[in-house]
Amino acid sequence: MHAVRVNGFACKDPMAATPEDFFNAAMLDQPRDTKASKVRSNVTNINVINFPGLNTLGISLARIDYGPLGVNTPHIHPRATELLTVLEGTLYLGFVTSNPNRLFSKIVKKGDVFVFPKAMIHFQMNLAHDKPAAALSSLSSQNPGVISIANAVFGSKPPISDDVLATAFQVEKDLIHWLQSQFWGNTDY
Template identity: 60%
Template sequence: MASGHILVAFTFLALVSLVLASDSSPLQDFCVAIDEPKDAAEDFLLKGLNIPGNTSNQLGSFVTPANVAQLPGLNTLGISLVRIDYAPYGLNPPHTHPRATEALVDLEGTLYVGFVTSNPDNRLITKVLYEGDAFVFPEGLVHSQFNVGKTKAVAFAGLSSQNPGVITIANAVFGSNPTISDDVLAKAFQVDKKVVDRLQAQFGTDIN
């Protein structure tokens, strides 16, 4: 009989822990510091997303974020967005958002997009997007976009977090501060340490 009660108690605790592990519903309409009601709208307004980003860089792309850092009214609302501009053959390189799923809409140009599933499959799922097409990148998975056209491209994306975070793979691996040991990276990527040193020189300043 006692073991039955223990089983019921453990089941109850497991269910409670599942409930507590999910995001809670907001307890108020919004959560920003408003000193004067007449200034409240400023926390919910962000201008300039119609302005193209400067794509004259090595990658040929520019991301303009609109998360809680730029738009305080997003605080506690669990959503943000970005504008991404691509030069012809510009690349938004492989990266992840550790806290958000991303839904991207192609507004102009032709984009080759895709993501890689988690271990052990590491399956690449790709598609070519044309104007008006949308594509979803699941939370935490490595993904990228490449402008395969001869003209510029523009996309907007919504993300399921007020602060989705971004980890650009090459920068994180070869440009960390301090640098990851070239012995570690050479073994991980099965290449000579000189290759690692060249990559670290390109993405960082501190070389082993």
């Protein structure tokens, strides 16, 4: 017998469901380590991949921890709108529209809420030099996906042609080679 799959994930027989299928001991009240990250941030995802009970429900969650001056680098969620609530600290954040590439940015503090429209490039940065910050994001998909802009452009496998990138960014190929040689870590959320 094969499992019924919806959105690429197995669905449990409703008659076999238990309260545990709708629970995740995620400990999102606990700060995460940001020191191991080059960008001084850490994203903890709660989505259909690690919480199968979310399948078909159209929602997921992420806790974002920022070290001093930590950044959640420019990225998009191709399948979700994001609603961010600041739990601690002060963040500079924003998103960029499609052409004409208008930036909507704001400085937000504890208790403030900001929305990032679906598939728009967006970012956040902790403005404090000496204190951490944290946020909780709700996303309108059980599997929002993430595309980090820097990783996609300079860390693709195989790499995008240096001729294409040098022309697109109007810079010398040496700079493109240097950017491509940097470690582009996984910022999956």
